[in-house]
Amino acid sequence: MLTLYGSPKTRAFRPLWLLEELELDFAHKPVAPHDDALRKLNPSGKVPVLVANGVSVTDSTAILSYLADREDKLTARPGTxxxxxxxxxxxxxxxxxxxxxxxxxxxxxxxxxxxxxxxxxxxxxxxxxxxxxxxxxxxxxxxxxxxxxxxxxxxxxxxxxxxxxxxxxxxxxxxxxxxxxxxxxxxxxxxxxxx
Structure with a gap:
């Protein structure tokens, strides 16, 4: 299960768009930065946060790279x-x-x-x-x-x-x-x- 935290008016839009491009099932929690629920996942309180298999991934670029590599789509192969x-x-x-x-x-x-x-x-x-x-x-x-x-x-x-x-x-x-x-x-x- 994938859960994305962050309002689409922030950098959370980037992984939100990618999740839609990849047609993956996910839950979206459009929380604002520094929300209490968010601080439990990312002590800095910054968005976005993606929770994948119980692990928090922070930073929009890291999330994009993780998802694209995982699905082997919308990215070039590593090492090329x-x-x-x-x-x-x-x-x-x-x-x-x-x-x-x-x-x-x-x-x-x-x-x-x-x-x-x-x-x-x-x-x-x-x-x-x-x-x-x-x-x-x-x-x-x-x-x-x-x-x-x-x-x-x-x-x-x-x-x-x-x-x-x-x-x-x-x-x-x-x-x-x-x-x-x-x-x-x-x-x-x-x-x-x-x-």
Whole structure:
């Protein structure tokens, strides 16, 4: 039995979408970060948490990797150059998009008000746009961000693009916008957003 904890408005959307893509049976508990039930599974109180066979797996990327490897779907085989490319792209998206968006979120509403530096957001938007334009060049030659087949890297990239839109970050790159529209048409994506 698989149980996913976390609201779809958080990074929990990533494994939620993957679970739908894989058509796995699972329970979903849309709890907010720091919920009491969540702290029993992850002392940091962060989401998402996946409980698989009584074991808690934390961090959206770790959950994605676990599920994709377990099912041998939406991932390149470990030990291959395709897997190295997939992992490199996913790490680039996490470092250059997710981290920038997370920094902006922390300075918008997560940190205590006296610790926030709202002025940093202009710099973060500039950095995000520059990084996105560089990453999106991958879409010139391939259907998906890490190659011709959809992988978990696409889930992370798509989630970051959606997060950027909500956070009012620049998303002028036409290839990235077309990609986002196409990814949002996937039936599994729509099942996940409907939860």
């Amino acid at each position: 150059l395709d897997r190295a490319r997939q992992d490199a792209v996913m790490q680039q998206v996490l470092d250059e998009m997710d981290a920038v968006l997370w920094c902006a979120a922390r300075h918008s509403f997560i940190l205590p008000e006296e610790r926030r530096v709202p002025e940093i957001k202009d710099s973060l938007k500039w950095e995000f746009e520059r990084n996105l334009n560089r990453i999106a060049t991958r879409l010139e030659d391939t259907a998906y961000i890490a190659g011709e087949d959809m992988t978990i890297a696409d889930i992370v990239f798509t989630h970051c693009l959606g997060w950027a839109m909500v956070a009012k970050f620049p998303l002028e790159n036409t290839a990235a916008r077309a990609y986002l529209d196409r990814m949002r048409e996937r039936p599994a994506y729509n099942r996940a957003t409907g939860r």
